[in-house]
Amino acid sequence: MLSLSQFAAMNILHGRYSLEYFLDGMKEIGFESIEFWGGAPHYRFMAPQKEQREYINGLFRSRGLKMICFTPEQCVYPFNIAAKDRLLRKVSVDYFIRCIEDAAGFGCERIMVTPGWGNFDEPVEEAWERSVASLGTLLTKAEREGVRIVYELLQPSESNLVTDLKSLKQMMGNFNSSYLTCCVDTVPMCCAGETLEDYFREFGEKIQHIHLNDGNPSGHLAWGDGTQDMEGHLKTLNEYGYQGYITFETCDGKFGLCPNEAFRQNYREAEKALGQL
Numbered sequence: 487m488l489s490l491s492q493f494a495a496m497n498i499l500h501g502r503y504s505l506e507y508f509l510d511g512m513k514e515i516g517f518e519s520i521e522f523w524g525g526a527p528h529y530r531f532m533a534p535q536k537e538q539r540e541y542i543n544g545l546f547r548s549r550g551l552k553m554i555c556f557t558p559e560q561c562v563y564p565f566n567i568a569a570k571d572r573l574l575r576k577v578s579v580d581y582f583i584r585c586i587e588d589a590a591g592f593g594c595e596r597i598m599v600t601p602g603w604g605n606f607d608e609p610v611e612e613a614w615e616r617s618v619a620s621l622g623t624l625l626t627k628a629e630r631e632g633v634r635i636v637y638e639l640l641q642p643s644e645s646n647l648v649t650d651l652k653s654l655k656q657m658m659g660n661f662n663s664s665y666l667t668c669c670v671d672t673v674p675m676c677c678a679g680e681t682l683e684d685y686f687r688e689f690g691e692k693i694q695h696i697h698l699n700d701g702n703p704s705g706h707l708a709w710g711d712g713t714q715d716m717e718g719h720l721k722t723l724n725e726y727g728y729q730g731y732i733t734f735e736t737c738d739g740k741f742g743l744c745p746n747e748a749f750r751q752n753y754r755e756a757e758k759a760l761g762q763l
Contacts, residue, residue: 568602676703
């Protein structure tokens with residue numbers, strides 16, 4: 487049976503607030519787990535690794551919170567593992583290698599990776615090959631560090647590579663490693679006209695992370711502000727015996743001046759939906 491302890495909050499919405507403010511707010515709401523978005527000012531990839539790890543670990547430890555996934559910024563920052571430009575692609579892969587090391591240093595078992603994107607005016611097959619090659623390099627590093635990659639599909643506006651069940655299956659089929667697992671985000675899923683049941687039928691226990699977001703169907707909204715069916719999503723997770731974490735990735739700018747209230751709303755809606763199962 488699903489429980490509230492499986493729900494986590496992500497800090498991307500708090501990008502104009504301190505990390506301390508975010509962590510204190512989530513603890514007060516009731517969250518025990520955090521998916522740590524690696525973006526400035528909360529995470530500075532150019533900072534000395536040892537100093538940054540000690541600082542961030544100290545903030546989590548002093549509040550009794552657990553980092554359940556490290557999600558480096560990879561959609562806004564110019565990091566793209568499928569980039570056509572060789573220098574940009576190398577910098578991007580090196581960035582993720584550093585982030586995998588930091589995930590291990592945080593004592594975090596998972597790191598989020600997305601497919602990147604090719605230029606929309608080039609053959610998609612070329613970008614696909616680059617993305618596969620880069621992911622292979624990152625997977626080798628992840629296996630060495632003992633950190634699992636949770637690989638997430640994106641919306642068509644974000645990537646022209648992995649945006650639905652078919653393309654996710656194709657990408658995952660290139661690798662045979664227990665360190666490569668799936669993250670299903672309900673926003674691109676619903677944009678593709680698919681369901682959580684579709685993904686569990688295909689991937690089963692390979693699904694080890696969920697981004698549970700409301701939308702119309704897009705938007706990454708706080709729950710109750712969109713048209714998605716939280717109770718239906720949770721019912722499917724429950725039926726398939728899902729035991730992993732479920733992150734609220736609320737990041738729509740409309741909540742930028744009241745981010746804690748958005749997560750309070752998420753938590754309240756989850757509590758209510760669980761009560762209906």
